[in-house]
Amino acid sequence: MKKVLITGANGYIGKCLYYFLKKNFKVIGIDKIKSEEKNIIQCNILNKKKLDKVIKSEKPEIIVHLAAQSLVDETINKKKYYDNNDKATKSLLEIIKKNKIKKIIFSSTAAIYKQSSKPLKENSKIKSLSTYAKTKLMCEKKIQNEKNIKFVILRFFNVCSALDRPVIGEFHNPETHLIPTIVYKAMHNKKIFIYGENFNTFDGTCIRDYIHIKDICSAIEKSINYISKNNRSNIFNIGNNKGLSNKEIVNHVRSKLKKNLILKYVKKRKGDVSKLVCNSNKVKKVLGWNAKNSNIKKIVNDEIKWINKINKAGLKRKFKNYL
Numbered sequence: 001m002k003k004v005l006i007t008g009a010n011g012y013i014g015k016c017l018y019y020f021l022k023k024n025f026k027v028i029g030i031d032k033i034k035s036e037e038k039n040i041i042q043c044n045i046l047n048k049k050k051l052d053k054v055i056k057s058e059k060p061e062i063i064v065h066l067a068a069q070s071l072v073d074e075t076i077n078k079k080k081y082y083d084n085n086d087k088a089t090k091s092l093l094e095i096i097k098k099n100k101i102k103k104i105i106f107s108s109t110a111a112i113y114k115q116s117s118k119p120l121k122e123n124s125k126i127k128s129l130s131t132y133a134k135t136k137l138m139c140e141k142k143i144q145n146e147k148n149i150k151f152v153i154l155r156f157f158n159v160c161s162a163l164d165r166p167v168i169g170e171f172h173n174p175e176t177h178l179i180p181t182i183v184y185k186a187m188h189n190k191k192i193f194i195y196g197e198n199f200n201t202f203d204g205t206c207i208r209d210y211i212h213i214k215d216i217c218s219a220i221e222k223s224i225n226y227i228s229k230n231n232r233s234n235i236f237n238i239g240n241n242k243g244l245s246n247k248e249i250v251n252h253v254r255s256k257l258k259k260n261l262i263l264k265y266v267k268k269r270k271g272d273v274s275k276l277v278c279n280s281n282k283v284k285k286v287l288g289w290n291a292k293n294s295n296i297k298k299i300v301n302d303e304i305k306w307i308n309k310i311n312k313a314g315l316k317r318k319f320k321n322y323l
Contacts, residue, residue: 001026004224005060007092008067009040012170013107013216016163017064020217025224028058031067045088048095055099062103062224063096065089069132078131085135089142093149103150103231104143105223110157110209110239110276112137119279122155122235129273140235150233152223157209157239157278159216161299162306169213169306174318179210179249183303184310184317186253186261194246196268199275205246206268207275209239212293212302222287234286239278240294252296256304 002025008014009029018040021027029040030051043050045067069084089106096104113120114127128134143151160179162169175181185192197204219238226234254261283289293299310317 002062002224002228003028003058003060004062004064005030005055005058006064006066007031007045008065009037010035011066012172013159013213014066016168016213017066017217017220019163019166019168020214021221021224024221028060030054045092046083048091051091051095052098055095055101059099060101062105062227063092063101064105064107064220064224065092066107068107068136081131081135085132086138086142089139093142093146097146097148102148103227105152105154105220105227106139106143107220108140108153108155109133109136110155110237110278112140112155113276115273115275117275119241119277120237121279122237122282144233150227150231152227152233153235154219154223155235155237156216157211157237157276159213160210161212161214161293161302163214163217164302164305167305167309169303169309171310171315171317176319178208178246179299179303180307180317181319182249182253182261183300184307185319186257186259187304187307187311189259189262191262191264192250194250194263194265195272197265199268201245201274203245203247206272207243207245207277209241209243209277210294210296210299211238211240211291212299214293214302215240215289215291218292219283219287219289222289226287236283236287236289237278237280238283238289239280240291241278241280243275243277244296249296252300256300 004025006029009018010031010033018029030043032044034042043054069080111133112128114125128137199206201207
């Protein structure tokens with residue numbers, strides 16, 4: 001059984017991936033936040049001494065690097081992005097080279113692409129508008145410049161929803177992502193704020209390519225198998241090939257919950273583009289991966305299961321500014 005180390009294992013994708021991979025791999029996680037899981041070790045990647053100690057002791061064959069400052073929000077101190085993304089990746093690469101680990105899967109973002117009305121391919125033009133996207137691109141370049149490390153870079157589109165077995169989803173504090181915000185607020189009869197209704201799209205609201213967390217985990221698993229078998233580097237877009245507008249999501253949630261939603265449209269955010277949709281033909285062809293779970297019905301149904309679990313635990317979601 002291959003040994004895989006996940007960075008950012010306490011985060012949304014990290015925690016889901018940890019449980020998803022456990023059946024086929026030996027999985028160790030690290031995160032700067034303490035975890036109840038005994039196999040998720042508290043370690044900040046910027047602490048090279050501790051990171052070196054963990055990697056020396058655990059000897060993973062493959063690193064899945066998910067740890068990042070991931071929120072697209074220009075009000076966040078830019079230093080956080082450079083520290084948690086660029087500097088942390090530099091630190092990780094230094095330590096894995098020292099320990100002769102030669103394979104890494106890196107979670108990047110579709111936010112690095114220049115806006116286009118056409119589906120985005122891996123060779124589409126790059127134009128990173130947000131600090132988040134700029135630092136992710138810097139990380140990609142650092143990984144690509146390593147001569148002795150094979151990599152798979154996965155450019156995720158909009159990751160959403162929850163695993164259904166075990167039921168695990170995102171619980172950001174504050175929550176800023178659209179789908180968990182709309183579903184949670186609809187279920188709790190709270191006002192929902194939507195950023196922008198004057199985008200250059202068919203209904204004025206921005207269009208995004210939403211991808212179910214289970215499909216993200218499956219893409220990472222297939223990348224681990226690919227890099228192990230072929231010992232080759234590659235870059236893949238991970239998306240659904242379809243766009244959903246904010247209004248379409250609102251309408252689906254309204255009809256699913258049979259509720260009138262309390263909506264308010266507010267000014268769009270800096271860095272938000274009208275449309276981001278994926279062309280995932282390459283990953284389908286090379287990895288045999290498909291977005292099997294990424295239809296709006298399953299996305300919303302699994303999000304509802306997760307919110308019911310949060311509610312039972314007595315947890316309340318917090319929202320920033322308008323949200």
